Amino acid sequence: GSKFDHEEEIEREKERLRAEFEREASELRRQCQEERVTKEELQRKYNDLKGDYDTQIDALGHHRNSQGGDQQSFNNDRNKGKKENNACKQKRDGQMSVNDQYENDDTMPVPMDEMDPQEKLERLQELENKLIGGEELNNEERKKKRKKKLNEMREKQEQKKRFTKAIDTNNEDMMMRVFDNAQEESSSISKARSSQQTL
Numbered sequence: 001g002s003k004f005d006h007e008e009e010i011e012r013e014k015e016r017l018r019a020e021f022e023r024e025a026s027e028l029r030r031q032c033q034e035e036r037v038t039k040e041e042l043q044r045k046y047n048d049l050k051g052d053y054d055t056q057i058d059a060l061g062h063h064r065n066s067q068g069g070d071q072q073s074f075n076n077d078r079n080k081g082k083k084e085n086n087a088c089k090q091k092r093d094g095q096m097s098v099n100d101q102y103e104n105d106d107t108m109p110v111p112m113d114e115m116d117p118q119e120k121l122e123r124l125q126e127l128e129n130k131l132i133g134g135e136e137l138n139n140e141e142r143k144k145k146r147k148k149k150l151n152e153m154r155e156k157q158e159q160k161k162r163f164t165k166a167i168d169t170n171n172e173d174m175m176m177r178v179f180d181n182a183q184e185e186s187s188s189i190s191k192a193r194s195s196q197q198t199l
Contacts, residue, residue: 010060017060021053 025046032042159182 007064010064013060014057017053017056021049024049 028037028042028045028049031037032039037045163182
């Protein structure tokens with residue numbers, strides 16, 4: 001019969017928690033309506049409240065499963081904590097032994113901090129080359145684009161020279177020709193630019 005009593009006790013506790021949760025939740029809603037708390041605050045507080053409620057209900061569920069009640073789950077938690085600590089310790093020891101292996105081995109990479117600046121630079125360039133190595137395929141494309149850009153820039157400079165020369169010689173006919181060329185080119189690039197040129 002004791003197990004049945006225990007179950008009943010848990011149900012009663014759950015009811016109490018639920019009632020408390022609902023009371024606090026409605027209190028929060030009231031505060032929000034009276035604009036004592038913002039919507040964000042309400043949401044945050046409600047989430048905290050819900051989290052606590054869920055945790056307590058979960059704990060009750062565990063107690064129901066374990067005949068020992070509080071003490072048992074408390075011990076479980078403590079053991080779990082101990083186990084996790086041991087796991088961390090083992091990990092640390094494991095890392096130590098890996099480092100020991102490196103120390104006995106000549107191929108251990110020198111940490112960046114211990115390098116002189118020249119070495120650091122070389123190491124960085126080496127890394128960069130490795131990274132860029134993967135992009136070799138795109139290099140041809142890049143070269144073409146760069147070449148095209150340079151040509152365009154050169155043409156513009158030539159155009160400027162011709163324009164300046166035309167102004168210097170005060171040759172109106174030549175000036176108009178250069179201007180027309182400039183207009184044609186710019187309109188092919190973009191209408192917006194051509195309108196600026198006309199202005």
